Amino acid sequence: xxxxxxxxxxxxxxxxxxxxxxxxxxxxxxxxxxxxxxxxxxxxxxxxxxxxxxxxxxxxxxxxxxxxxxxxxxxxxxxxxxxxxxxxxxxxxxxxxxxxxxxxxxxxxxxxxxxxxxxxxxxxxxxxxxxxxxxxxxxxxxxxxxxxxxxxxxxxxxxxxxxxxxxxxxxxxxxxxxxxxxxxxxxxxxxxxxxxxxxxxxxxxxxxxxxxxxxxxxxxxxxxxxxxxxxxxxxxxxxxxxxxxxxxxxxxxxxxxxxx
Numbered sequence: 001x002x003x004x005x006x007x008x009x010x011x012x013x014x015x016x017x018x019x020x021x022x023x024x025x026x027x028x029x030x031x032x033x034x035x036x037x038x039x040x041x042x043x044x045x046x047x048x049x050x051x052x053x054x055x056x057x058x059x060x061x062x063x064x065x066x067x068x069x070x071x072x073x074x075x076x077x078x079x080x081x082x083x084x085x086x087x088x089x090x091x092x093x094x095x096x097x098x099x100x101x102x103x104x105x106x107x108x109x110x111x112x113x114x115x116x117x118x119x120x121x122x123x124x125x126x127x128x129x130x131x132x133x134x135x136x137x138x139x140x141x142x143x144x145x146x147x148x149x150x151x152x153x154x155x156x157x158x159x160x161x162x163x164x165x166x167x168x169x170x171x172x173x174x175x176x177x178x179x180x181x182x183x184x185x186x187x188x189x190x191x192x193x194x195x196x197x198x199x200x201x202x203x204x205x206x207x208x209x210x211x212x213x214x215x216x217x218x219x220x221x222x223x224x225x226x227x228x229x230x231x232x233x234x235x236x237x238x239x240x241x242x243x244x245x246x247x248x249x250x251x252x253x254x255x256x257x258x259x260x
Contacts, residue, residue: 087245088220089148093152102144105138105147112155113129116158123162125161125167126168126169127168131151132151132173133151146177146190146192150245153247156215157169157245160208160211160212160215164205166198167200168199169197173193173195174193175192175195189250192246192249193225193247194245197240197241198241208241225244228243
C-alpha cells in the first residue's frame with residue numbers, strides 16, 4: 001500500500017483524529033488532576049476522623065471507668081458514715097442467710113421476751129412485756145428490719161437499766177416510720193421513733209446515765225433523740241426518765257416505694 005497516497009487521501013481525517021486525542025488527554029488531565037487531589041484529601045480527612053473517633057471512644061471508656069470508681073468510693077463512704085452515725089445492728093438481730101425474715105422475727109422476739117422479762121424479774125424489775133412490738137407481726141422485709149433494729153436498741157437500753165438497778169421499764173413504743181424533712185429536702189434515712197420510760201426506786205439514776213453516755217462515747221450509738229430526767233417523787237421515793245430514740249436505716253432504692 002502506498003503510504004504517501006494514503007496520507008494524501010486521509011490527511012484531514014488523521015489530523016482531526018490526532019487533534020481530538022490530544023484534546024481528550026489534555027481535558028482528562030485537567031479534570032482527573034483536581035479530582036485525584038480531592039480524592040486524596042478526602043481519604044486523609046476520613047482517616048483523621050476515624051483516628052479521632054477512636055481516641056474519643058477510648059477517652060469515653062476511661063471517663064466511664066473513672067465515674068464508676070468514684071461512685072463505688074462514694075457508696076463505701078456512705079456505708080462508713082452510716083455505720084459510724086447510726087446505732088449498730090448486732091448479728092443476733094440480723095436475718096441469717098437462708099432463713100425467712102418473718103420466721104427469724106417470730107423466733108427472736110419470742111426468745112427475747114422470755115429472756116429479758118425473766119432476767120428482769122430476777123432483778124426485781126418489771127419490763128413492758130410487749131417490748132414495743134406490734135400485735136400483728138410485720139410481713140414486709142423493710143418493716144421487719146426496722147422493728148429488729150428498734151428491738152436491738154430496746155434490748156441494750158433495758159439491759160443497762162436493769163444492771164443499773166431500775167425498778168421498771170415501761171411504756172415502750174415503736175412508732176410508725178418516717179422520713180426527716182428540712183424544707184423541701186427529704187432525708188434518705190428512714191427513721192423509726194422509739195420511746196420508753198425507766199423508773200428508779202430509791203436508787204440513783206446516775207449510774208444508768210453514766211452507762212448510756214459511755215455507750216455513746218464509745219461509738220455504740222443508741223440514736224438518742226432526747227432524754228428527760230423528771231423531778232423525783234418524794235412520796236414514792238422514785239425518779240423517772242423519759243427517753244426518745246430515732247433509729248435510722250438507709251433503705252435500698254428498690255425498697256423505698258410507697259414510704260413517706
